Amino acid sequence: MIRFHKEGYKIISITFIIAIAIILGAEKIFHTTLAIKITQVLTLGFVVLILQFFRNPNRKTTLNDAHIIAPVDGKVVVIEEVEEPEFFKDKRIQVSIFMSPINVHVTRYAMSGTIAYSKYHPGKYLVAWHPKASTENERTTVVIQNETFGNILYRQIAGALAKRIVNYAKEGEMVTQGTDAGFIKFGSRVDLFLPIGTKIHVKLGDKVKGGVQVIAEK
Missing domain, CATH: 2.70.70 (Glucose Permease (Domain IIA))
Structure with a gap:
């Protein structure tokens, strides 16, 4: 399961809200299917970039003072x-x-x-x-x-x-x-x-x- 760092929670939430608004609004803003699809794909790509940036993988450290x-x-x-x-x-x-x-x-x-x-x-x-x-x-x-x-x-x-x-x-x-x-x-x-x-x-x-x-x- 992918974990995200707590410092990213706010930015991730805002990104999702904006992305949903853009994806839903693309059909009203643009008049061609191609423009709508490009806008939606680019928006989803941006969401993925934000998610991967704030990922917080679980790492198992072997403690050693040396x-x-x-x-x-x-x-x-x-x-x-x-x-x-x-x-x-x-x-x-x-x-x-x-x-x-x-x-x-x-x-x-x-x-x-x-x-x-x-x-x-x-x-x-x-x-x-x-x-x-x-x-x-x-x-x-x-x-x-x-x-x-x-x-x-x-x-x-x-x-x-x-x-x-x-x-x-x-x-x-x-x-x-x-x-x-x-x-x-x-x-x-x-x-x-x-x-x-x-x-x-x-x-x-x-x-x-x-x-x-x-x-x-x-």
Whole structure:
């Protein structure tokens, strides 16, 4: 059975209402069978796109404090050593995953631990793969503390189409690897900042599966 994320309930409901109105009204607006059918097919296609965007597949996570799992579905677009300026202010390994509009957009906790930092930053809407998107776009930054692995930071980044980031992480709460951490609506990216020396199990261009795939380990 297909599940949908709670962040999509309102949009899905509105989409259905509009779609029904268009489909029923097409016969009154257009005067040819072809125009009516094209309008109805395009409307149904749009409904399907909205439904697939907000799908929330059930993922079974194998908990392991030595593993980092993919926080989202998407394509690995960055693996490099960088300076992380917001929280750690030192060198980290950055792994970035880009989500297209057809990917599942649920954000999941990459590891278990305690939320040490959670902050929202307003910003621009550059395309998500832009080098400056990580520091200039609308984004949220979250740090998870884990005694086994160490501290990691992840950043939800809005893209050119993403106009709302939903972040459930609250400072001081305990979170469990693989559980729902939020949602980014309509195209976006997630950056992970991991300790130097972390073993990375993915390479550039790999497509990863959020909540289940191990992308790094201590």
